[in-house]
Amino acid sequence: xxxxxxxxxxxxxxxxxxxxxxxxxxxxxxxxxNRVDYAALRSRSNMLSGALQALGLRVGDRVGTLxxxxxxxxxxxxxxxxxxxxxxxxxxxxxxxxxxxxxxxxEDRVLAIAASLMPVLADLLPLCPTVERVIVLDDADRDAAxxxxxxxxxxxxxxxxxxxxxxxxxxxxxxxxAGLCFTSGTTGAPKGVVFTHRSNYLHTLMSIxxxxxxxxxxxxxxxxxxxxxxxxxxxxFSAPSVGxxxxxxxxxxxGASLAALIRSENVTIAGGVQTVxxxxxxxxxxxxxxxPSLERIIIGGSKCPDALxxxxxxxxxxxxxxxxxxxxxxxxxxxxxxxxxPAAERSSGRPPIGVDLKLTDADGEALAEQRGTVGRLKVRGxxxxxxxxxxxxxVLDQQGYxxxxxxxxxxxxxxxxxxxxxxxxxxxxxxxxxxxxxxEIVGRDPRVAQVAVIGKAHPKWGERPVLVVELRRGGEVAxxxxxxxxxGRIADWWLPDEVVVLPRMPVAATGKIDKVxxxxxxxxGALAGHVKPRVSA
Numbered sequence: 001x002x003x004x005x006x007x008x009x010x011x012x013x014x015x016x017x018x019x020x021x022x023x024x025x026x027x028x029x030x031x032x033x034n035r036v037d038y039a040a041l042r043s044r045s046n047m048l049s050g051a052l053q054a055l056g057l058r059v060g061d062r063v064g065t066l067x068x069x070x071x072x073x074x075x076x077x078x079x080x081x082x083x084x085x086x087x088x089x090x091x092x093x094x095x096x097x098x099x100x101x102x103x104x105x106x107e108d109r110v111l112a113i114a115a116s117l118m119p120v121l122a123d124l125l126p127l128c129p130t131v132e133r134v135i136v137l138d139d140a141d142r143d144a145a146x147x148x149x150x151x152x153x154x155x156x157x158x159x160x161x162x163x164x165x166x167x168x169x170x171x172x173x174x175x176x177x178a179g180l181c182f183t184s185g186t187t188g189a190p191k192g193v194v195f196t197h198r199s200n201y202l203h204t205l206m207s208i209x210x211x212x213x214x215x216x217x218x219x220x221x222x223x224x225x226x227x228x229x230x231x232x233x234x235x236x237f238s239a240p241s242v243g244x245x246x247x248x249x250x251x252x253x254x255g256a257s258l259a260a261l262i263r264s265e266n267v268t269i270a271g272g273v274q275t276v277x278x279x280x281x282x283x284x285x286x287x288x289x290x291x292p293s294l295e296r297i298i299i300g301g302s303k304c305p306d307a308l309x310x311x312x313x314x315x316x317x318x319x320x321x322x323x324x325x326x327x328x329x330x331x332x333x334x335x336x337x338x339x340x341x342p343a344a345e346r347s348s349g350r351p352p353i354g355v356d357l358k359l360t361d362a363d364g365e366a367l368a369e370q371r372g373t374v375g376r377l378k379v380r381g382x383x384x385x386x387x388x389x390x391x392x393x394x395v396l397d398q399q400g401y402x403x404x405x406x407x408x409x410x411x412x413x414x415x416x417x418x419x420x421x422x423x424x425x426x427x428x429x430x431x432x433x434x435x436x437x438x439x440e441i442v443g444r445d446p447r448v449a450q451v452a453v454i455g456k457a458h459p460k461w462g463e464r465p466v467l468v469v470e471l472r473r474g475g476e477v478a479x480x481x482x483x484x485x486x487x488g489r490i491a492d493w494w495l496p497d498e499v500v501v502l503p504r505m506p507v508a509a510t511g512k513i514d515k516v517x518x519x520x521x522x523x524x525g526a527l528a529g530h531v532k533p534r535v536s537a
Contacts, residue, residue, distance in 0.1 A: 005170060005173065005174040005197075006174040006197060006198045006201035006202065007082070007169070007170040007172070007174055007176075007197040007201070008078070008081050008082060008178055008197050008200055008201065008237060009078070009081075009082040009169035009170045010170075010201070011204065011237050011240045011241045012038060012041070012042045012045065012078050012082070012240050013042065013169075014240065014241065014243075015038035015042075015239075015240035015241070015243055016037075016038045016039040016041075016042040016043075017039075018243065019038060019217060019240070019243030020037060020038075020039065021037075022037065022038055022217065022239075022240075022243050022244060022245045023035050023036065023037055023245045023246075024036050024037075024038065024041055024071045024074060024245070024246045024248065025071075025245065025246065025247045025248065025265055026069075026070045026071045026072075026248050026250065027247070027248065027249050027250055027252075027257070027261050028250050028252070029250070029252045029257050030249075030252065030256060030257030030258070030259070030260035030261050031260070032261075032264065032265070033250075034070075034071055036071050038240055038243075041071060041074065041075060041078075042078070044075050044079075044160065045074075045075045045076075045077075045078035045079040045082065046079070046082070046166055046167065046169065047160050047164035047165060047166060048075060048076070048079035048156075048159070048160060048164060049079045049080075049082060049083040049167050049169065050163070050164055050165030050166055050167040051079075051159050051160060051162075051163035051164045051165065052079060052080065052083060052085060052110070053083060053165075053167055054163040054165060055110070055133065055159075055163060057083075057085055057109060057110065058084075058085075059083070059084030059085065059171075059172050059176070060084065060085075060086065060176075060177065061085050061086065061109050062085070062086045062088045062106045062107060062108045062109060062180060063076070063080045063085055063086070063087060063088065063108060063109065063110045063111075063112060064088045064089075064090050064102075064103055064106065064108035064110070064111045064112070064131075065077075065087060065088065065089050065090060065111075065112045065113075065227075065228065066090045066092050066099070066111060066112070066113040066114065066117050066120070066228075067092070067112060067113060067114040067117070067137055067227070067228070068092070068114055068116075068226070068227070068250050068251040069223055069224075069226065069227050069232065069248040069249055069250060069251075070114070070137065070138060070248050070250055071248060072137040072138050072156055073112075073114075073137065073227050073248075074227070074236055074246075074248070075156075076112045076135075076137070077227070077236055081178040081179065081197070082169040082170065083167065083169065084171065084172040084176055086106075086177045086178065086179065086180050086194070087178065087179045087180070088102075088103075088106045088108055088179070088180040088181075089179065089180070089181050089227060089228040089229075089231070090102060090103070090182075090228055091182075091226070091228045091229065091510075092114070092117050092120075092228070096120060096123045096124050096127065097127070098190065099120075099124060100124060100127035100128055101190060102182045102190050102192070103124075103128045103130070103131065104127075104128060104129075104130065105190070105192065105389070105390065106180055106192065106389070107130045108128070108130060108131055109130060109131065109132050109133070110131070110132065110133045110134070110135060111128075111131050111133075111134045111135070112134075112135045112137055112156075113134060113135070113136060113137065114136075114137055114138060114251075115136055115137065115138050116251065118136065121134065121149065121153075122148075122149075125149060125150065125151065126150075131151060132151055132152075133151055133152050133153075133154070134149070134151060134152070134153040134154070135153075135154060135155070135156055135159055136153060136154065136155045136156065137156050138156070172197075174196070174197045174198040174201070175196050175197070175198055176196060176197055177194045177195070177196055178195050178196055178197045178199075178200055179194070179195040179200065179231060180192055180193070180194050180195075180389060181193050181195070181228070181229070181230055181231070181327055182389075183326075183327045183328065191388045191389070192388055192389025192390065193327050193328050193385055193388065193389065194389050195231065195330055195383075198382070199330055199382060199383040200231070200234070200237055200330065200383070201237075202354055202382045202383055203234055203237075203330040203332060203354075203382075203383035204234055204237045204238050204241050205241075205354075206332060206352040206353065206354045206355070206383070207233075207234050207238050207332050207352070208238050208241060208242055209352055209353070210337075210339060211335070211337040211339055211350070211352065212332065212335045212337075212352045213238065213269075213298060213321075213335065214337075214338055214339075215238055215239070215242045215244055215269070216242050216243075216244065217242055217243035217244060218244075218268070219239075219242075219244040219245070219268045219269050220244065220245040220246075220247060220265055220266055220267050220268050220269070220293075221235055221239050221244050221245065221246055221247065221267070221268070221269045221270070221271070222247040222249065222258070222261060222262060222265075222267040222269070222270040222271070223235045223236075223239075223246060223247065223248055223249075223271060223272075224249060224253055224258065224270060224271060224272030224273075224276045225271050225272050225273070225300075226510070226511075227248075229327075229510050229511075230325075230326075230327045230330065230331040231330070231331075232271075233271055233298075233300065233323075233325075233331060233332070234330065234331075234332065235271060244269075245265075247261055247265050247267055249261055253272070253276050253279070254279055254283070255279035255280040255281070255282055255283025255284070256283050256287075258270075258276070258279070258280050258283075259280060259283055259284060259289065259291060262291040262293065262294055263289075263291060263292075263293070266293040267291075267293055267294055268293055268294065268295045268296070269294075269295065269296045269297075269298065270294060270296070270297050270298070271297070271298040271299075271300070272297075272298075272299070272511070273299065273300060273301035273510070273511035273512060274299060274301060274304045274305075274308060274450070275450070275505075275507055275511050276511065277297060277299065277308070277312055278308070278449055278450070280316075281311060281312065281315055281316070282472075282473050284315065284316075285315070285473070286473070290316075290317070291316060292317070294316060294317075294318050295318060295319065296318055296319050296320070296321060296338065297312060297316070297318050297319075297320050297321070298321045298323060298335075299320055299321065299322055299323065300322075300323040300324070300325060300331075301510065301511055301512045303348075303418055303436065303439070303440070304320075304322060304346075304443075305439070305440070305442075305443025305444060305448065305450075305451060306345055306346060306440075306443060306444050307443055307444045307445060307446050307448065308443070308449070309322070309346055310446075311446070313342075319338055319342070320342075320346075321335060321336045321337075321338060321349075322335075322336045322346045322347070322348055322349060323335045323336070323348060323349065324348035324349070324416060324418055326404060328384065328385040328402060328404075329355070329379060329381070329383065329384050329385070330383040330384070332352065332355070332383075333348075333351060333355055333357075333379060333404075333416075334347075334348045334349040334350055334351050334352075334355070334357075334415075334416045335348075335349040335350070335352065336348065336349035336415075337349060337350070343415075347411065347415035347416055347417045348415070348416045348417060348418055349415060349416065350413075350414045350415055350416065351381075351416070354381050354382050354383065355379060355380075355381040355383075355384070356379065356380045356381060356401075357377065357378070357379055357408075357410065357416065358370070358377075358378045358379075358380070358399075358401050359373065359374075359375030359376065359377060359378075359408065359409075359410065360375055360376045360378055361375060361376070362376065364376075364397055364403075370410060371410055371411065371412050372409065372410075372411065372412065373409060374407055374408070374409045374419050375407070375408065375409075376403060376404075376405075376406070376407060376408075376422060377403075377404045377406045377407065377408040377416075377418075378397065378401035378402060378403050378404065379401060379402050379404055380396075380399070380400050380401045380402065384402055385402055405421055405422055405423065406418050406419075406420070406421055406422070407419040407420050407421070407422055407425075407434070407436075418436070419434060419436050419437070420434050420435055420436030420437075424436070424515065426453075426455035426463045426464070426465050427455075427462055427463055428455075428458070428461045428462060428463050428464055428465070428493065429460075429461045429462065429493070430462075431493075433455075433463075433465055433494050435452070435453035435454070435455075435465065436453075437490060437494075438453045438465065438467065438486065438490060438494065438496065439451045439452065439453055441485060441486055441489055441490070442467065442469065442482055442485065442486070445477070445482065445485060446472070447471055447472055447475040447476070447477045448469050448470075448471060448472070448475070448477075448482075449469075449470045449471060449472045449473075449475070449505075450469070450470040450505040450513060451467070451468070451469050451470075452468045452469075452505065452513050452515055452518060453465050453466065453467055453468070453496065454466050454468060454515055454518050454519050454522060455519070456497070456498075456522060456523075457523075458497075464496075464497045465494065465495075465496040465497065466496055466497060466498045466499075466500060466522060467479075467482060467483070467496040467498070467499045467500070468499075468500045468502060468505070468518055468527075469482065469499065469500070469501055469502070470501075470502050470503070470504060470505040471501060479498075479499030479501065480499075482499055483495055483496065483499065500522070500527055502527065506518060506521075
């Protein structure tokens with residue numbers, strides 16, 4: 001058989017050659033700003049590869065991106081990775097100090113930045129001595145803003161005009177690094193995950209399967225997952241691999257912008273976290289209208305309440321696919337298949353080929369019974385981390401499994417249900433309370449938009465649970481009524497001591513509910529707009 005290295009240039013080459021009708025669409029506030037076919041995008045990406053090589057970058061160097069979901073960002077993806085340069089995606093919502101820590105650890109030589117993020121450069125660049133050049137992706141009129149920087153700052157088109165040249169892609173092993181993404185910059189030292197060409201290639205083949213994302217050339221995919229977060233769940237690779245069109249919404253993920261885009265581009269599949277779809281639902285409920293082309297929503301991040309899934313399916317007329325994964329898994333771990341009718345209560349689905357699961361006890365020993373019991377979830381596979389960026393040793397157990405930090409159960413059919421994060425467990429009176437079980441019950445209430453349970457310090461019991469909810473627009477419910485929904489369904493001593501109703505749930509930079517902030521705000525007495533009816537424990 002031929003030696004055919006699994007490198008990511010194969011995907012864009014395939015789309016450019018065989019799917020000439022597919023498009024990559026970039027929008028700004030719901031209005032289309034640019035449409036480009038894969039052939040044109042491939043040509044610009046290849047010329048940018050040549051430009052980066054002319055500027056002195058070599059295989060293994062890192063280029064940081066500080067950008068939104070746009071075609072220009074996608075060009076940088078393919079220009080860097082296909083030249084053997086590592087594309088280091090940075091989260092624009094992090095603080096300057098966190099960004100600088102990640103850039104310095106990666107030793108990024110070039111920073112590609114969206115024009116709207118240019119104001120951060122004045123504070124960021126002095127903290128990043130390895131950065132030699134800045135490329136502005138989407139703004140030609142920026143001269144007044146760049147005069148005082150110590151490194152060259154040029155527009156993308158100017159770089160292409162001055163240095164662009166075609167070059168051969170893929171002249172490196174398939175095990176070469178392709179991407180770098182840090183999992184956290186909000187607590188402790190950030191940890192970098194390095195994706196290889198081989199791991200991303202195999203992850204793509206996993207994700208497009210009929211029992212996974214089930215993608216095809218007939219689809220138009222709205223990517224509402226940030227491209228700086230775990231490669232936007234792999235859609236920048238999976239869409240061109242099947243010839244599907246991509247719709248990239250820029251930075252605006254509000255309900256009005258997404259509704260306009262879905263309608264104008266006849267989007268069939270959309271991916272994103274639950275907060276995005278709450279915004280879409282609220283907009284449609286307030287203004288009327290529908291999104292008739294939309295067939296499926298792929299949802300991930302934190303566990304989605306069943307009430308929200310039902311609301312999405314009934315109001316939008318779609319099938320919701322629930323998934324579970326993490327950056328360390330590239331990120332797909334399990335997915336609910338559309339080949340079967342949806343269960344009454346959604347699991348996170350089953351693992352695709354290439355991912356294996358194992359449940360262990362707290363000491364890391366595999367549970368004798370892997371079905372119907374709760375254990376610590378460990379994973380193994382070709383697109384799952386071996387070691388963190390810069391680490392001297394791996395993070396695997398003796399059998400090669402990675403500890404996800406999640407608690408989970410697997411039913412008799414092989415479907416996975418996440419039961420919570422082990423670090424989120426609340427220890428009260430020496431016994432454990434699982435917030436996820438409480439959140440699951442309260443989340444079924446149709447008046448509740450989002451729910452979280454956090455622990456508060458208690459002088460007698462050590463910790464006690466606090467229920468935090470965001471109600472649907474126009475929803476009203478007393479805290480005591482929410483507690484009543486829990487009675488008889490959990491142990492009495494699990495009942496939360498307090499209910500906090502927030503006008504809006506805080507979310508982390510990746511769109512998940514920010515429990516770290518909730519705990520800190522609660523301890524500081526700074527949960528704005530909250531009410532706290534006392535509930536007897």
